[in-house]
Amino acid sequence: MDVSGHSRNARGPRARTRTRTRTGILLSAAAALAAAAIPVCAPHPTATAAPAPDPVVVDCFSKPQIRPEEYLLACGDGNNRLVDLTWNTWGPHTATATGTDLVNDCRPYCAAGRFRPYPVTVTLSHPQPWPDHPGTQRFSTIRLLYTDTAPSPVPKDVTYKLVYEPPPTPTP
Numbered sequence: 001m002d003v004s005g006h007s008r009n010a011r012g013p014r015a016r017t018r019t020r021t022r023t024g025i026l027l028s029a030a031a032a033l034a035a036a037a038i039p040v041c042a043p044h045p046t047a048t049a050a051p052a053p054d055p056v057v058v059d060c061f062s063k064p065q066i067r068p069e070e071y072l073l074a075c076g077d078g079n080n081r082l083v084d085l086t087w088n089t090w091g092p093h094t095a096t097a098t099g100t101d102l103v104n105d106c107r108p109y110c111a112a113g114r115f116r117p118y119p120v121t122v123t124l125s126h127p128q129p130w131p132d133h134p135g136t137q138r139f140s141t142i143r144l145l146y147t148d149t150a151p152s153p154v155p156k157d158v159t160y161k162l163v164y165e166p167p168p169t170p171t172p
Contacts, residue, residue, distance in 0.1 A: 054092055055127035055137035057162065064136065066090065067097075071122075073142075073160070079104035079113075082122060092137075095124040101144060103151040121145040128163060138163065 056064035060075035067087040074080035085099035101120045106113040124139035140163040150156045 054090055055139050057124055057139050077110065079110055097122045118151055119147045121147060
């Protein structure tokens, strides 16, 4: 007998049903709390390689440039340079800009010549691996499309190679 004077086994079917219902609810609540407390094991995302950085354009001093405001085309004498470049795109395959090509007219000779402005659209393309710079691509061609007149005798649409490989080192 319990303190109330009733035998535990004397409970009726209704009391047993309530007890089982309470026990079921308590067990369900405990399971829900346990499930909330245990972190779900999510599958690890597949490791993906970071995207390769966009190519660079290499200047006359072998320095990588991205979206330069100016770019020297005539490294030897400085008589041709792109200025006021505004880049519309710079991506993994091409880069495009508008700007001005300042060209020395070399009249009567280059030291006494005047720099003349020519509006131009610039396109860099054909990225290639840059030797001795792992993971870096460099644009290898530049296209100049003069939107008005072109400096004589240059055609209005001209493409130049930007990649100059040094001569091989002689072996003894």
